[in-house]
Amino acid sequence: MLDVLERAALKAGKAILEVYNAGPNVEYKDDHSPVTEADERAERIILEELAAAYPDIPVVAEESVAAGHVPDVGGRSFFLVDPLDGTKEFINRRSDFTVNIALIENQIPVAGIVYAPARKIAYTAENRTAAMFDVNDDFEAVNRRPIRCRGESSAPVAVASRLHNTPETEAFLKENAIADCTSVGSSLKFCLVAEGLADVYPRFGRTMEWDTAAGDAILRAAGGRVTLPDGTPLTYGKTSQAHDSDFANPNFVGWGSP
Structure with missing residues (x-):
């Protein structure tokens, strides 16, 4: 395929x-x-x-x-x-x-x-x-x-959206003691974590499933995971959502380390 x-x-x-x-x-x-x-x-x-x-x-x-x-x-x-x-x-x-x-x-x-x-x-x-x-x-x-995600780092690096930063993202970085954050556009954020150039990608803002699925596949295959803020996995094929349109994603975090 x-x-x-x-x-x-x-x-x-x-x-x-x-x-x-x-x-x-x-x-x-x-x-x-x-x-x-x-x-x-x-x-x-x-x-x-x-x-x-x-x-x-x-x-x-x-x-x-x-x-x-x-x-x-x-x-x-x-x-x-x-x-x-x-x-x-x-x-x-x-x-x-x-x-x-x-x-x-x-x-x-x-x-x-x-x-x-x-x-x-x-x-x-x-x-x-x-x-x-x-x-x-x-x-x-x-x-x-x-490519493979790198192991847990004592000085983790985050990647975040250049155009869609939010107060929730800033709060996440502070709560997780992440001082180094690089702004990147598009689904490349997933790929930088998968490649081992960053450790986490927090996204607190609306995305659609087609925005994230390919990058998500690559990050998971590289040993990472993509979860909701409560730790449950992000899933796809979300239709008939009472709170949002079909195929809309909730907030999520892409993690490089297990």
Whole structure:
């Protein structure tokens, strides 16, 4: 499966960079979040690749959901797709935007890819193994190597959202005696913890499942865990939520150490 996810992500990333280099035209969805031609082109590419390889597995994709196309995923395995995570980073010409694709089984992300086209790097997870690779100018994977969370640190490092910091995040850092915190955009925060460059990623603010599933898969495969603040695991396929929309996440924390 991972070869399909990689092919889809790399093709989508190539289309995203074409728009990035030309300068995107920005529109706004009903929830006032930005969307560009890159989001839409990338999602079409990913959906075509997944449909060709796995026609019986439903796909929950950000732009399709925004357009009202939501498959029934009750009791089934399904894909979660964010074709361009970090659209604001993309619009502002920063490099930490990503392509995210994940497979969910039994409410848990078990395979996925996070590809950062402008950084020419990608992270993957499958069969409880996490890896990363570089992407050359021909959009081919090179220098593939395994990654693993680092052990418990006496001076833990956190990664947090550049654009969505909250008082709750600051309180978490203080309560856990974390003085070193790096701000990063998109799902790369999960990957930095999985790679052993940071120890924890607290997120106290609204996200959607397609924002987190691929990074979550990589962090879990690298030996980490993603939990709610009370320690219970973050799950996927959350629909009919009385307090929020389908596929919305609660607050969570991504941990590197066991």
